[in-house]
Amino acid sequence: MVQPKIIIDADTGIDDALAILYGVKSGKADIIGITSVFGNIPVELATENALKVLKLAGLEGQIPVSQGAAQPLVRKVDIFPTFVHGSNGIGDVEIPHTAQRPVEEAAAEFIVRQASELRGELVIVALGRLTNLAHALQKDPELPSKIKHVYIMGGAVRVPGNITPTAEANIWGDPEAASLVIQSGLPITMIGLDVTLQTMLHQSHLDALKASCKPENRDVVGFLNDSMQFYYNFYHEANGYNQCAPMHDPLTMLAAIEPGIVQTEQLLLSVECQGEICLGMTVADLREKPSVGTPVNVGVQVDAKRAVELLLGVF
16 A cells, blocks of 8 residues: 655644654654644744654654744734643653754745645645645645645534634634635645544553553653643643543544544535634535535544554554
8 A cells, every 4th residue: 555645734732743653653654744833832842842753753864844834824923822732832741852953945835845746646734723834825826736635633513612612723823824725725634623522542541552562662652641641631621521632633644544534524614714703613514505615525423442542553
């Protein structure tokens, strides 16, 4: 089976790190690069975390990392949700620094070049705000014809949002970029809260993993366990969850690598870019005869038990 050629676009927080580690450890994907974006943390810190995670995985210097957007497409952000992922973005856990530095090519240029060189083969797994992809589309309007598929962690269709009553955080964080990407004609699968909130990683999973992981992955699993404690605490305070948290970004990576793990439905989708309550809402036309929006494959069901098994099985 031919491995998909993937760029991971991430605001490297706790679950982004797990998604990256799964991607590079799975043996089922050719990760040709990581692009960073603001979101959980400033873009500079997201870049540094991606580099450190690659070193932790034993891949220092083997996968290029390109720094991307520091701000939304048209808005401005100066406060980052460190209460979700910690001040350093990875649960305030310290992992070794790396000598690898980001490439000089900015994320949008990196995406455009790779899409042109790999015409029809490139898959993008977007785990954060969609700003880098929006900039890439502005640079190359022909991009939709060059990219095989885009998997987006974002949105909420039949469930409430997680940052406002209607909006999921990644879409809300740059709604104009999300709207541009959705309307672009790119082939898109959206892995939103409808399925990610069903896919929970429990402390008991990590306890079992610590006992069964391969010796070469002990440091990786130790990092996962330690960083997840911050995430668990956030979800306990915010949602009342007990020693568990949803796997937003890892499920999106799984969807790109493991066909069938998420079942999708094609819906006509729009992104709301105005209003205080509905800003960032992913609006699906659910009428009997839908007519408003752009066709997007939306995750509607997930084999959550199998997803967690596959996720942790690589370690």
